[in-house]
Amino acid sequence: MYYIGIDLGGTNTAGGIVNEKGELICKKSVPTDAKDTENLVKNIGGVINSLCEENGFSQNDIKAVGIGVPGTVDSKTGTVVYANNIKMDHFPIVEKLKAYTDIPVYISNDANVAALGEAVAGGAKGYDSVVVVTLGTGVGGGIILDNKIWEGYMCAGAEIGHMVIEVDGEDCTCGRKGCWESYSSATALIRDTKRAITKNPDSLMCKLSKEEGKVSGKTAFLAAKIGDKAAQEVVDRYIKYLAEGIANVINLLAPKCVLIGGGISYEGDNLLIPLKEAVRPLQYGGDLVDHAEIKLCTLGNDAGIIGAAMLGR
Amino acid sequence: MYYIGIDLGGTNTAGGIVNEKGELICKKSVPTDAKDTENLVKNIGGVINSLCEENGFSQNDIKAVGIGVPGTVDSKTGTVVYANNIKMDHFPIVEKLKAYTDIPVYISNDANVAALGEAVAGGAKGYDSVVVVTLGTGVGGGIILDNKIWEGYMCAGAEIGHMVIEVDGEDCTCGRKGCWESYSSATALIRDTKRAITKNPDSLMCKLSKEEGKVSGKTAFLAAKIGDKAAQEVVDRYIKYLAEGIANVINLLAPKCVLIGGGISYEGDNLLIPLKEAVRPLQYGGDLVDHAEIKLCTLGNDAGIIGAAMLGR
Numbered sequence: 001m002y003y004i005g006i007d008l009g010g011t012n013t014a015g016g017i018v019n020e021k022g023e024l025i026c027k028k029s030v031p032t033d034a035k036d037t038e039n040l041v042k043n044i045g046g047v048i049n050s051l052c053e054e055n056g057f058s059q060n061d062i063k064a065v066g067i068g069v070p071g072t073v074d075s076k077t078g079t080v081v082y083a084n085n086i087k088m089d090h091f092p093i094v095e096k097l098k099a100y101t102d103i104p105v106y107i108s109n110d111a112n113v114a115a116l117g118e119a120v121a122g123g124a125k126g127y128d129s130v131v132v133v134t135l136g137t138g139v140g141g142g143i144i145l146d147n148k149i150w151e152g153y154m155c156a157g158a159e160i161g162h163m164v165i166e167v168d169g170e171d172c173t174c175g176r177k178g179c180w181e182s183y184s185s186a187t188a189l190i191r192d193t194k195r196a197i198t199k200n201p202d203s204l205m206c207k208l209s210k211e212e213g214k215v216s217g218k219t220a221f222l223a224a225k226i227g228d229k230a231a232q233e234v235v236d237r238y239i240k241y242l243a244e245g246i247a248n249v250i251n252l253l254a255p256k257c258v259l260i261g262g263g264i265s266y267e268g269d270n271l272l273i274p275l276k277e278a279v280r281p282l283q284y285g286g287d288l289v290d291h292a293e294i295k296l297c298t299l300g301n302d303a304g305i306i307g308a309a310m311l312g313r
Numbered sequence: 314m315y316y317i318g319i320d321l322g323g324t325n326t327a328g329g330i331v332n333e334k335g336e337l338i339c340k341k342s343v344p345t346d347a348k349d350t351e352n353l354v355k356n357i358g359g360v361i362n363s364l365c366e367e368n369g370f371s372q373n374d375i376k377a378v379g380i381g382v383p384g385t386v387d388s389k390t391g392t393v394v395y396a397n398n399i400k401m402d403h404f405p406i407v408e409k410l411k412a413y414t415d416i417p418v419y420i421s422n423d424a425n426v427a428a429l430g431e432a433v434a435g436g437a438k439g440y441d442s443v444v445v446v447t448l449g450t451g452v453g454g455g456i457i458l459d460n461k462i463w464e465g466y467m468c469a470g471a472e473i474g475h476m477v478i479e480v481d482g483e484d485c486t487c488g489r490k491g492c493w494e495s496y497s498s499a500t501a502l503i504r505d506t507k508r509a510i511t512k513n514p515d516s517l518m519c520k521l522s523k524e525e526g527k528v529s530g531k532t533a534f535l536a537a538k539i540g541d542k543a544a545q546e547v548v549d550r551y552i553k554y555l556a557e558g559i560a561n562v563i564n565l566l567a568p569k570c571v572l573i574g575g576g577i578s579y580e581g582d583n584l585l586i587p588l589k590e591a592v593r594p595l596q597y598g599g600d601l602v603d604h605a606e607i608k609l610c611t612l613g614n615d616a617g618i619i620g621a622a623m624l625g626r
Contacts, residue, residue, distance in 0.1 A: 072602070082601070129466060143566075145463065152567025153442060153605060159597040163561040166480050167554060176560075176595055241480060247489075248476040252565065253456075254465025282489055284472040288395070289385070292466060 002057065004048055004103070005117075005309030006067040007110065007301075010034055010085035015047040016302070017055060017062070018309035022121025024302055026055045034086045041093065045100025064312020065105045067093070068113030068304045073155055075108050081155075106311040110304055112149045112158060115142025117307025118259050122299035127257040131249050132297065133160060135264035138173070139181040139245075143253070149311075161185065165244050180248075183241035186217035186263050189234070193220045196234045204228035221267050239274050246275070247282030250292050261297030272296060315370060317361055317416070318430075318622030319380040320423065320614075323347055323398035328360040329615070330370060331622035335434025337615055339368045347399050354406065358413025377625020378418045380406070381426030381617045386468055388421050394468075419624040423617055425462045425471060428455025430620025431572050435612035440570040444562050445610065446473060448555075448577035451486070452494040456566070462624075474498065478557050493561075496554035499530035499576050502547070506533045509547045517541035534580050552587050559588070560595030563605050574610030585609060 002025070007014045009032060016027035028051050033039040044067070052059055071083025078094025080086075094105045108116075115132035124130040130144040139161030143150040151157055161181030162174050169178025170188070182188055193215050197206045205223040209215045220238070223231035246258055264271065276294050283291045299306060315338070320327045322345060329340035341364050346352040357380070365372055384396025391407025393399075407418045421429075428445035437443040443457040452474030456463040464470055474494030475487050482491025483501070495501055506528050510519045518536040522528045533551070536544035559571055577584065589607050596604045612619060 072598075145458065150458065150566070153569045154567065154603050156598060156602050156604070157565065157567035159564040159567075162564040162597045163476070164557050164595075165477055167478055167482075167557050169480075174597055175599070244477050244480050248561075249565075251472040251475040252470065252562075253463070254467065254470035254472075256466045282477075284475045284487055285385075285469060286488070289469050290467050291469070 001063045002061050003309035003312055004051060004062055004065045005305040005307065005311075006044055006047065006065065007113075007304030007308060008032065008044070008067055008069050008086070010070060013040070013043055013047055014301075014305055015044075015051055016305040016309065017051050017057060018306050020313070022117070022306050022310055024306055026051065027302075027305060028054070032086065037086070037088055037091060038096075040086060041096045042100065045097060048101050048103070059101065059103055062103050065097075065101065065103050066113065066308035066311030067105065067107045068110035068308040069093070069107055070110045073107050073109055075106065075151060075155055078105065078107055080107070104312060108149055108151065108308075108311055109155060111140045112142040112151065113307035113311065114261075114303040115144055115158075115307065116149050116310050117299055117303035117305070118261065118297050119144040119147070120310045121306050122303060123259045123295045123297045124257040127255075127293075129253070129255040130257045130259060131160070131253060131255045132259045132261060133246065133249070134262035135184060135186060135242075135260065136262035137185060137187055139185050140262075143255075145255075160249065163245065163248060165241065165248065180241070180245040184238070184245055189217050189220065189238050189264065190215050192234050192237065196220070196230050200230040203230040205231045205234070217264050218267075221270055225270065239271070239278055243275055243278035243282060246279050246294065250279070251284045255292050258292045258294045259297050260294065261303075265296050268296065314376045315374050316622035316625055317364060317375055317378045318618040318620065318624075319357055319360065319378065320426075320617030320621060321345065321357070321380055321382050321399065323383060326353070326356055326360055327614075327618055328357075328364055329618040329622065330364050330368060330375070331619055333626070335430070335619050335623055337619055339364065340615075340618060341367070345399065350399070350401055350404055351409075353399060354409045355413065358410060361414050361416070372414065372416055375416050378410075378414065378416050379426065379621035379624030380418065380420045381423035381621040382406070382420055383423045386420050386422055388419065388464060388468055391418065391420055393420070417625060421462055421464065421621075421624055422468060424453045425455040425464065426620035426624065427616040428457055428471075428620065429462050429623050430612055430616035430618070431574065431610050432457040432460070433623045434619050435616055436572045436608045436610045437570040440568075440606075442566075442568040443570045443572060444473070444566060444568045445572045445574060446559065446562070447575035448497060448499060448573065449575035450498060450500055452498050452558075453575075456568075458568075473562065476558065476561060478554065478561065493554070493558040497551070497558055502530050502533065502551050502577065503528050505547050505550065509533070509543050513543040516543040518544045518547070530577050531580075534583055538583065552584070552591055556588055556591035556595060559592050559607065563592070564597045568605050570606045570608060572608055572610050574616075578609050581609065
């Protein structure tokens with residue numbers, strides 16, 4: 001049996017056909033009409049139909065369609081409660097799609113769906129409980145327990161970036177102070193790199209950022225690798241706070257695997273090796289207990305399509 | 314159908330017969346033989362048999378026996394991995410009990426079991442996802458998702474007190490610094506009350522503690538109620554940190570209910586009203602989202618028996 005996954009973004013609507021194992025067979029992308037929701041739905045219907053027609057599938061071959069939505073959803077009623085980027089407010093997307101397909105349709109939040117994709121077929125394949133931590137503009141992610149997305153009451157769960165790890169600490173975009181996101185997002189790393197550059201105008205970090213024309217999430221990691229001491233301090237502090245948050249998640253939920261994704265995860269072993277080292281002593285029970293493995297996401301942009309497809313499995 | 318729950322403590326082994334609704338029908342308690350595990354098991358068997366005989370139940374009336382164990386358990390294999398108080402190390406308690414009863418036996422950690430009791434028949438009756446936070450010597454608790462205990466990998470989950478809310482903050486007994494427990498346990502409240510007394514030797518707190526002969530978790534709450542400003546500061550700070558931790562749990566898991574138990578919870582509305590007020594602005598999504606209800610535990614010491622009984626439901 002096969003499944004269709006739709007990764008509904010503010011810019012593009014990407015879809016794919018996925019098999020029972022979570023392997024992506026084929027994919028297709030069209031622009032999202034973010035201004036006209038009726039047309040947006042019609043285009044999703046179009047993606048579903050063309051994926052089948054162009055790849056020799058009949059709609060009977062497809063058990064379910066899943067959609068990852070960039071916003072708050074009520075998965076039980078198939079309603080997008082609120083999605084700013086695509087202008088949806090209590091929009092019954094599942095009902096609307098019935099005009100275009102007879103295949104059952106499921107929805108969930110896009111971050112949750114991507115986490116499910118990584119758990120089923122990506123970096124955490126084979127683990128039944130996984131927390132995915134995405135280090136990008138913010139710190140997002142998803143919680144997979146017993147192979148299912150944990151959505152929480154009103155589908156409001158897994159706002160893992162908005163766990164305070166320093167009371168009265170750095171300002172967070174959410175209004176709290178000291179959220180994990182305000183230390184471990186790429187945005188926070190860039191802020192801290194800029195601060196360190198101001199304090200250390202002769203550092204390699206400063207030189208590299210001038211050459212690149214900007215400070216990025218890579219600046220401190222790159223300068224530290226070459227031996228810049230001030231940059232190493234930025235990286236060490238970044239990893240320290242990241243480790244505190246990951247240890248919190250492990251102590252609270254004891255997942256079998258914590259997966260790291262998002263832009264900063266492309267640092268690979270430069271991030272992962274010191275991170276594992278830093279998390280170990282912070283885990284409750286220390287060496288007496290087997291703790292979660294910490295690994296990297298592997299599916300990149302396909303996680304959303306694959307995870308969405310797996311909603312109906 | 315009926316169930317037997319056993320709350321296995323370091324001092325007493327308390328058992329009870331519980332009906333399908335989680336109502337306690339009758340109970341019995343015997344001393345725990347913490348030095349002789351074989352005898353301890355025999356005594357559990359004795360409690361099971363006398364509960365039935367003395368109350369007119371046949372073993373056929375009992376669907377399952379559940380045991381809450383004060384330690385780390387492997388619920389799948391029925392083994393107590395480690396329990397310091399009752400000297401168990403990889404002890405196959407479920408297997409051993411087969412010598413005394415034919416009723417199926419289930420085990421889980423005692424804090425998890427008490428949380429299940431509160432979720433099924435106590436303060437969170439009717440809520441399918443509940444996080445119980447116990448404010449005692451430490452900060453403990455349990456996580457109930459879809460009406461079941463979330464035990465986590467190696468049954469190591471729900472160490473909710475060991476979530477850092479202040480990086481490099483107060484020393485915690487676990488070895489980390491700044492754990493929620495090191496701000497929100499009764500132990501932490503007593504420490505902070507003592508510090509405030511040292512700074513404010515003329516305060517009412519100081520007078521009350523001298524009269525009582527000690528500083529307790531009640532001292533600051535009582536003095537604050539009478540109007541002691543220094544005590545009010547202690548209480549305000551205690552509630553602030555408690556609120557930060559509860560908001561973290563809500564943002565991460567979005568349970569339908571957060572239940573507060575343990576010694577400090579006996580402050581009742583003096584705790585609950587300002588706590589709810591403090592949590593509200595810290596919840597992600599603010600007033601746009603319906604958030605968890607915050608309530609108090611209601612079963613007291615019976616939570617362990619009732620929750621244990623519900624393991625087999």
